[in-house]
Amino acid sequence: MFRLAPAGAEKPVVVISDTHLGEPLSTLGATGRDETRYCSGLETLDVLIRALETLGPLDEIVLLGDIWEMWSCPFRLAVQEAAPFLQRLCSLPVDRITYVPGNHDYHLLVQHIEYEQMTCLKRGETPPRRYRPQHTYTDSFLAGLLPEPVRDRFQVKYPDYQRIIAGRRVLFHHGHHLATLRGGELFSSVPMFILKRLEGVGIQTLTREELERGVSIFYEMVYAGSLGDRAADRLHDWWVRVQRWRRWWVWTVLGWMRSRLRRESSLRERGTPQVDIEHFRDAARWMLRLIDADTPHPVPPPDLLVFGHTHRSGIASVLLDDNRTSMSLVNSGCWLVETHKRNTDHVNTLAILDGAHVGVYKLGIYGLELRDAIRFPVEERTPSWP
Numbered sequence: 001m002f003r004l005a006p007a008g009a010e011k012p013v014v015v016i017s018d019t020h021l022g023e024p025l026s027t028l029g030a031t032g033r034d035e036t037r038y039c040s041g042l043e044t045l046d047v048l049i050r051a052l053e054t055l056g057p058l059d060e061i062v063l064l065g066d067i068w069e070m071w072s073c074p075f076r077l078a079v080q081e082a083a084p085f086l087q088r089l090c091s092l093p094v095d096r097i098t099y100v101p102g103n104h105d106y107h108l109l110v111q112h113i114e115y116e117q118m119t120c121l122k123r124g125e126t127p128p129r130r131y132r133p134q135h136t137y138t139d140s141f142l143a144g145l146l147p148e149p150v151r152d153r154f155q156v157k158y159p160d161y162q163r164i165i166a167g168r169r170v171l172f173h174h175g176h177h178l179a180t181l182r183g184g185e186l187f188s189s190v191p192m193f194i195l196k197r198l199e200g201v202g203i204q205t206l207t208r209e210e211l212e213r214g215v216s217i218f219y220e221m222v223y224a225g226s227l228g229d230r231a232a233d234r235l236h237d238w239w240v241r242v243q244r245w246r247r248w249w250v251w252t253v254l255g256w257m258r259s260r261l262r263r264e265s266s267l268r269e270r271g272t273p274q275v276d277i278e279h280f281r282d283a284a285r286w287m288l289r290l291i292d293a294d295t296p297h298p299v300p301p302p303d304l305l306v307f308g309h310t311h312r313s314g315i316a317s318v319l320l321d322d323n324r325t326s327m328s329l330v331n332s333g334c335w336l337v338e339t340h341k342r343n344t345d346h347v348n349t350l351a352i353l354d355g356a357h358v359g360v361y362k363l364g365i366y367g368l369e370l371r372d373a374i375r376f377p378v379e380e381r382t383p384s385w386p
Contacts, residue, residue, distance in 0.1 A: 010059075010166065010354060010355040011056070011057050011058055011059035011095070011354070012055050012056075012058055012059060012352050012353065012354045013058070013059050013060045013061075013062065013165055013352070013353040013354070014052060014055070014058055014060070014061050014062070014350060014351075014352055015061075015062045015064055015172070015306055015330075015332045015350060015351040015352070015353070016061070016062070016063055016064065016067075016089075016332065016335070016350050017063070017064035017065055017066060017067075017102070017174065017175075017307075017308025017309070017332045017333070017334065017350075018064075018065070018066040018102070018308045018309065018311055018332075018333070018334035018335060018336060019066070019067050019082075019085065019334075019335040019336070020066055020067075020069040020104065020334070020335070020336040021067060021068055021069060021078055021081040021082035021085060022068060022069035022070070022072070022073040022074075022075075022077050022078030022081050022082070023069045023072065023073070023336055025336055025337040025338070025339075026041065026069070026081065026335060026336050027041055027044050027335045027336065027337060027347060027348055028041050028044060028045050028048070028085045028335050029041040029081040029082075029085075030042065030080060030081045030082075030083060030084050030085075031081065032081065034337070034348070035337045035339060036337055036344045036347050036348060037348075037365070042084060044348065044363070045084060045085055045088055046088075047363060047365075047366075047367070048348075048363055049088045049089070049091070049092070050367070051363065051367040051368045052089075052092055053092065054367065055352070056093075057093040057094070057095075058092055058093060058094040058095070059094075059095055059096070059165075060094065060095060060096045060097070060098060061089060061092070061094050061096075061097045061098070062098050062099075062100065062161065062172055062306075063097070063098070063099040063100070064100050064102070064172055064173075064174055064306070064307065064308045064332060065100050065101055065102020065103070065104075065105065065174030065175070065176075065308060065309070066102035066103065066104040066105055066174065066308065066309070067082065067099065067102075067105055068082055068104070068105045068108070069104055069105075070104055070105050070106075070107055070108070070223055070226055071104050071222050071223060071225070071226055072226060073226060074226060074227070075107075075226075079145065082145070083145070086145055086146055087147060090146050090147045090149075090150045091147070094150070094153070095153065096153050096154075096155070097146070097150060097153055097154045097155075098154075098155050098156075098157055098161055098172075099140075099142065099154070099155070099156050099157070100156075100157050100158060100159075100160070100161050100172055100173065100174055101156070101158055101174065102174035102175070102176055102308070102309060103174070103176040103187075103215070103219055103309070106176075106215075106216070106219040106220070106223065107219075107220065107223045108142065109156075109158050110216070110220065111141070112137045112140065112141075112156060112158075113130050115141065116128060116137070130216075131208075131209045131212050131213070133159070133160075133208065133291070133294040133295070134157070134159075134160060134161075134162060134294075135157070135158060136155055136156070136157055137155065137156035137157075137158070138155050138156075140154060140155070140156045142154070142156065157172075159173065159177065159208070159212065160172060160173045160291070161173075162302070165353050165354075165355075166353075166354065166355040166356075166376065168303040168304060168376065169300065169301075169302040169303045169304070170302060170303065170304045170306060170353065171291075171302040171304065171305045171306070172306050172307070173287075173305065173306075173307050174307060174308055174309055175280075175307035175308050175309025175310060175331075176215060176309055177208075177211060177212075177215070177287055178280050178283045178284060178287055178307060178309070179275075179280075179283070179309055179310070180192065180211065180214070180215055181211070181282075181283040181286045181287055182279065182280060182282070182283040187218075190218045191211070191214035191215045191217070191218045192214065194214045194217050194218060195210060195211070195213070195214040199213065199214070201214075206290070207290060207293060207294075208287075208290040208291065208293065208294050209294075211290065272312075272343065273312070275310040275311075275312050276310075276312050276314060277310070277312065277314040277315065277316045277329050277330075277331045278314075278316045280307075280310075280316075280329060281316070281318040281319075281329070284305055284318050284327070284329060285318065285320060285321055288301055288302075288320065288321075288327075289321070301320055301325060301327055302327060303327060303328065304327070304328045304329075304330055304353075304358060305327055305328070305329050305330070306330045306331075306332065306351060306353075306358075307329075307330075307331060307332070308331060308332045308333070308334065310331060311333065311334035311336065311338070311343060311346060311347075312331060312333070312343070312346050313331050313332060313333030313334075313346045313349040313351075313360045313362075313371065313372075314330075314331050314360065314372060315328060315329065315330050315331075315358075315360060315372045315373070315374055316328070316329045317329065328358070328374055330351055330358055330360065330374075331351075331360070332349065332350055332351040332360065333346050333347070333348075333349025333350065333351075333360065333362075334346065334347060334349065335347065335348055345362075348362055348363040349361065349362045349363070349371065350363075350368075352368075355376070356375060356376060357373050357374055357375045357376055358373065358374050358376075359371075359372065359373035359374075360372045360373070
């Protein structure tokens with residue numbers, strides 16, 4: 001399940017998530033504009049690539065989900081907007097590129113699953129189960145979007161990517177499972193409603209496979225809205241109007257509906273202090289218990305859990321169930337401007353891990369600026385993950 005990093009593991013690992021390429025306000029889109037830097041997306045991309053070049057050869061780039069926006073625009077448009085980003089990113093000297101799907105690009109995972117099933121059927125074999133913990137898709141059709149020299153270094157992992165970096169056990173996950181387990185908003189309530197009311201699943205006995213089933217049903221329903229020519233734009237415009245209705249509507253029935261929708265919607269919370277990393281401690285402990293139940297033999301918990309999804313970068317620590325072991329939580333932030341949420345401090349952020357520390361950086365005017373970091377102890381740690 002867990003593998004030692006290849007030789008040269010001291011080289012940095014760069015983690016980028018939530019670019020939402022295809023969204024008009026993505027700061028790295030081919031035709032977009034970065035409202036935080038008052039420049040085009042291509043100019044921001046150029047500054048990012050020049051900053052990453054200063055790191056030297058990279059061990060790995062982890063694309064931690066929601067790279068392509070597939071809930072509010074057609075995939076064809078998302079591919080066009082992502083093309084310069086992928087071309088420039090893959091021009092860096094990097095040993096491996098790993099993509100972990102998120103919720104907004106979840107349909108790409110579904111296509112990988114169905115591709116494997118169809119391949120087995122063509123060979124006369126029994127198709128594999130839809131859910132397989134820590135599965136690797138090495139023959140990914142997404143490699144065709146990358147420059148040819150790096151295609152054989154590209155892999156897709158889901159639901160997590162687990163490896164050892166400089167003796168530390170690191171778990172990468174987009175964060176949508178964490179948000180669903182945390183609860184408290186619409187986009188976590190619906191999968192739980194599906195599991196409890198439609199699938200008859202008991203929450204106290206919930207497994208990771210059942211959790212995945214609940215989010216899969218819901219995410220695919222949302223994705224279907226992007227297949228029309230106008231439906232996605234009109235639904236998005238309607239939702240923007242709902243979130244901006246004036247306060248005096250609170251005294252009407254529509255105002256009650258408005259406040260209820262705003263309170264329950266993860267899109268409203270996304271990028272706000274309500275989803276700061278400290279609020280995910282309980283969800284992280286719960287997810288680790290689900291991961292343990294998926295493994296046939298007990299394994300030590302990770303030292304680091306790296307995720308995105310919330311659009312709020314940061315670092316925190318969590319005490320695990322044994323009340324002795326601690327784990328660090330790291331959120332890599334986002335590359336999507338939501339100005340009405342005053343979230344610009346967490347836009348254009350990423351995480352970098354190397355042999356000395358893990359840090360969250362923000363892309364400044366001239367390069368990467370360190371926002372938060374954990375320095376690793378000097379002593380060597382012997383990894384014990386299989």
